Amino acid sequence: MRTFNIKKTESRVLIAMAFPAFAIYAFLYLYPSLSNVYYSFQRWDGVTKPEFVGLHNFTYLATNDDLFMKVLGNNFRFSFIVVIFQTLLALLFATFLLKNTKTSIALRIVFFFPTILSSVSVGLIWNFLYDPNFGFINAILKSVGIPGLNWLGDTRYSLYAIALTQVWFHTGQMVVIYVAGLQQIPQELYEAAEVDGASRWQQFKNITWPMALPTTAVVVAYTTIQTFRAFDLVYSMTQGGPLNSSDMLVTLIYNTAFSSYKWGYASAQSIILVFVVLLLTYLQRRTLRLNTGEK
Amino acid sequence: MKAKGITAFSSRRFGAVVAVAFALVATTLPSATAAGEVFGKACTTEGISTGQSTTSLICTMGSNGKLTWTRVRLGSNSAKPVAALKAQPGTIEFHHWRPEDKVVLQSIIDKFEALNPGVHINQVIMNSVDYTNLAYAKISVNNKAALFVTSRGGQFDQFYKGGLLKDISSNRYVSQNVIASALTPATVNGAVYGVPYQSLFNNPLYNSEMFAKYGWTVPKNWTELLGFCKAVKAKGIIPFAWPAATRGNAGQIMNSFLMNSAPDLATLTARIAAIDTGKADLTSDWFVDIAKKYKAMNDGGCFPDNVTGYNDTVAPADFASGKAAIYPTGTFGMSTVTKLNPSMAGKMKMMSMITVDTKPLYQGITNNTFILSVNAKSSSRDQSIANAFLSFLATAPIAQEYAVGTSQHVSIINVDYAANIDLLNTSDIMGKKLLLAPRFLFVNVGTVRNPLEDALIAIGGGADITKTLADTSKTIKQSLGA
Numbered sequence: 199m200r201t202f203n204i205k206k207t208e209s210r211v212l213i214a215m216a217f218p219a220f221a222i223y224a225f226l227y228l229y230p231s232l233s234n235v236y237y238s239f240q241r242w243d244g245v246t247k248p249e250f251v252g253l254h255n256f257t258y259l260a261t262n263d264d265l266f267m268k269v270l271g272n273n274f275r276f277s278f279i280v281v282i283f284q285t286l287l288a289l290l291f292a293t294f295l296l297k298n299t300k301t302s303i304a305l306r307i308v309f310f311f312p313t314i315l316s317s318v319s320v321g322l323i324w325n326f327l328y329d330p331n332f333g334f335i336n337a338i339l340k341s342v343g344i345p346g347l348n349w350l351g352d353t354r355y356s357l358y359a360i361a362l363t364q365v366w367f368h369t370g371q372m373v374v375i376y377v378a379g380l381q382q383i384p385q386e387l388y389e390a391a392e393v394d395g396a397s398r399w400q401q402f403k404n405i406t407w408p409m410a411l412p413t414t415a416v417v418v419a420y421t422t423i424q425t426f427r428a429f430d431l432v433y434s435m436t437q438g439g440p441l442n443s444s445d446m447l448v449t450l451i452y453n454t455a456f457s458s459y460k461w462g463y464a465s466a467q468s469i470i471l472v473f474v475v476l477l478l479t480y481l482q483r484r485t486l487r488l489n490t491g492e493k
Numbered sequence: 494m495k496a497k498g499i500t501a502f503s504s505r506r507f508g509a510v511v512a513v514a515f516a517l518v519a520t521t522l523p524s525a526t527a528a529g530e531v532f533g534k535a536c537t538t539e540g541i542s543t544g545q546s547t548t549s550l551i552c553t554m555g556s557n558g559k560l561t562w563t564r565v566r567l568g569s570n571s572a573k574p575v576a577a578l579k580a581q582p583g584t585i586e587f588h589h590w591r592p593e594d595k596v597v598l599q600s601i602i603d604k605f606e607a608l609n610p611g612v613h614i615n616q617v618i619m620n621s622v623d624y625t626n627l628a629y630a631k632i633s634v635n636n637k638a639a640l641f642v643t644s645r646g647g648q649f650d651q652f653y654k655g656g657l658l659k660d661i662s663s664n665r666y667v668s669q670n671v672i673a674s675a676l677t678p679a680t681v682n683g684a685v686y687g688v689p690y691q692s693l694f695n696n697p698l699y700n701s702e703m704f705a706k707y708g709w710t711v712p713k714n715w716t717e718l719l720g721f722c723k724a725v726k727a728k729g730i731i732p733f734a735w736p737a738a739t740r741g742n743a744g745q746i747m748n749s750f751l752m753n754s755a756p757d758l759a760t761l762t763a764r765i766a767a768i769d770t771g772k773a774d775l776t777s778d779w780f781v782d783i784a785k786k787y788k789a790m791n792d793g794g795c796f797p798d799n800v801t802g803y804n805d806t807v808a809p810a811d812f813a814s815g816k817a818a819i820y821p822t823g824t825f826g827m828s829t830v831t832k833l834n835p836s837m838a839g840k841m842k843m844m845s846m847i848t849v850d851t852k853p854l855y856q857g858i859t860n861n862t863f864i865l866s867v868n869a870k871s872s873s874r875d876q877s878i879a880n881a882f883l884s885f886l887a888t889a890p891i892a893q894e895y896a897v898g899t900s901q902h903v904s905i906i907n908v909d910y911a912a913n914i915d916l917l918n919t920s921d922i923m924g925k926k927l928l929l930a931p932r933f934l935f936v937n938v939g940t941v942r943n944p945l946e947d948a949l950i951a952i953g954g955g956a957d958i959t960k961t962l963a964d965t966s967k968t969i970k971q972s973l974g975a
């Protein structure tokens with residue numbers, strides 16, 4: 199009986215101790231998320247009383263909103279490009295910077311440096327680099343006889359230009375994650391491979407890549423989420439233009455809510471965004487698990 | 494530099510141009526009554542004025558094409574401006590979107606607080622983009638935001654619909670200190686819900702020194718404008734530093750394209766409303782004609798190369814450094830230019846951008862914005878503080894401090910712009926027939942105006958007119974239906 203009372207008291211104390219954290223979580227995350235679900239079934243301009251419209255916002259999104267579909271496509275393309283290049287570059291750099299020599303550590307810092315910059319600053323810096331008339335990139339291209347491009351002002355290039363910036367911005371962060379993951383691979387495996395006469399490429403293919411798959415899963419999932427949250431960079435560089443060619447779901451949702459005052463519709467868009475990210479992350483993890491033989 | 498410019502400035506023009514600002518609501522008097530007061534029986538120079546008070550006369554062009562003296566009548570009645578109200582002690586927040594005005598406004602707040610012990614006003618400032626998007630959400634749940642600004646059109650309508658705007662019509666400073674015509678954007682069903690503090694002029698700025706050097710004159714019609722572009726480009730100079738990559742300022746030029754695009758204001762308003770509500774397409778002949786003119790300017794070399802990538806950091810820099818002849822934004826762009834190159838002070842003038850070959854209906858654009866309103870949801874004490882501060886801002890010396898310090902014309906009676914040569918230099922536009930910026934008649938900003946402007950920008954950059962307008966029209970209609 200006494201033991202039972204002590205346990206009961208302990209559990210109350212534990213609940214009480216968890217309460218502040220839960221309250222903050224509930225106020226800052228749970229409540230807004232549930233509100234978002236609620237408003238996704240409403241027509242609401244943020245001023246007048248919300249009106250319940252059932253699934254209308256979702257059906258309209260799926261059947262009548264070409265812009266949403268275009269932006270969804272933009273986001274998939276952006277995500278695909280960034281995930282591929284950022285992951286491969288990060289793995290490549292991490293492979294070369296694995297040893298804890300002074301040079302490697304210094305280079306890791308150099309690669310990581312862009313990550314500590316604010317995304318708006320990065321956007322402004324790259325705006326200058328991409329300037330079609332006096333930007334550094336076009337100047338380099340012109341110096342070797344290649345005509346420059348209107349990087350951010352042309353619907354054909356704007357998305358790729360931002361993707362390149364995103365890769366530059368975040369590759370260093372992924373290098374650090376990869377370095378930590380690759381350093382866990384037992385050195386004996388490489389030594390044994392060398393004894394067997396395996397080349398560097400064979401070592402990479404048969405040891406590094408399979409052993410790095412769990413880290414790759416983290417990097418890929420994290421990068422995917424980053425690409426679906428790339429608001430600041432897009433907003434500071436193109437605001438989604440020209441003609442929505444670089445619009446992402448997050449910028450579209452922002453404009454739907456705060457420029458068009460369609461809060462209910464924006465809520466529905468954001469719920470689709472959550473499901474897209476969940477689905478992509480699930481598929482990526484499943485693919486990588488299949489490659490490692492995990493079930 | 495500025496002092497030298499002012500000294501060099503002709504005293505006749507100095508006294509005159511200041512007052513021209515108030516010609517917007519001028520009431521015509523028989524020339525016989527007015528003649529002889531200062532300048533003689535007949536006026537010969539359009540825009541010349543006898544002073545800046547409500548009893549001044551201004552030389553204006555009548556409908557018969559003759560210059561006549563016109564009495565300036567600025568207020569809604571003939572009563573003199575009143576002093577500022579007294580405030581009860583307390584603290585309020587003042588929300589606005591102009592970080593560049595922070596210092597000047599703080600100086601004014603300090604003076605107000607000194608005159609009203611126990612009063613504290615805290616500025617809460619966002620940049621204009623964030624303010625457009627977030628101000629309503631923030632202010633609607635913050636009763637301490639007793640004084641705030643809105644922009645003309647969609648944002649003012651949103652705050653009005655939300656019941657956040659207090660009716661301030663009964664205050665004497667509203668009827669006696671503010672230029673009556675400037676109150677229009679803040680008036681709903683005869684009640685005044687704010688004071689549009691700034692009188693902006695959204696017309697292209699040109700480098701008058703460069704014009705004089707090359708012997709260029711301001712184009713008077715569409716054909717001359719395209720010819721002008723050719724001449725300027727031949728000199729290796731960018732004719733129009735149009736910041737197409739920055740929608741906010743790139744959109745200003747649309748005002749000039751719209752102002753003479755319809756036979757009268759009622760038709761223009763109806764056409765804009767039809768597009769704004771989805772009843773008309775961008776593929777209508779009227780709008781296609783406007784789009785064609787954007788394309789013609791691009792084809793005619795008026796814009797810089799790769800204009801859709803030309804942003805509002807580069808454009809004023811090119812204008813300030815003499816690489817461009819015209820910076821097509823408005824008076825609000827002058828301070829940026831003089832910050833980039835102080836020697837530009839006194840060299841900027843404002844032009845009418847005429848995009849028709851027929852007789853233009855309007856010669857320029859004005860906009861009364863930065864609408865200062867009292868929060869209807871604040872406590873009565875906080876409202877009284879906000880109202881008193883608003884009345885303080887509406888006194889001539891304070892409005893003058895704001896105008897000179899921020900390089901903005903204001904809508905307050907008896908303000909003297911003498912201390913800012915750029916304000917003086919651009920004041921002559923006010924003597925012309927101006928239209929309240931039609932761009933802001935598109936009240937569905939996110940759903941209609943932004944995509945519409947993006948389409949015009951793309952066309953100005955060389956995109957196909959038919960496809961761009963058809964695609965954008967479809968997007969607009971779908972967005973309106975969501």
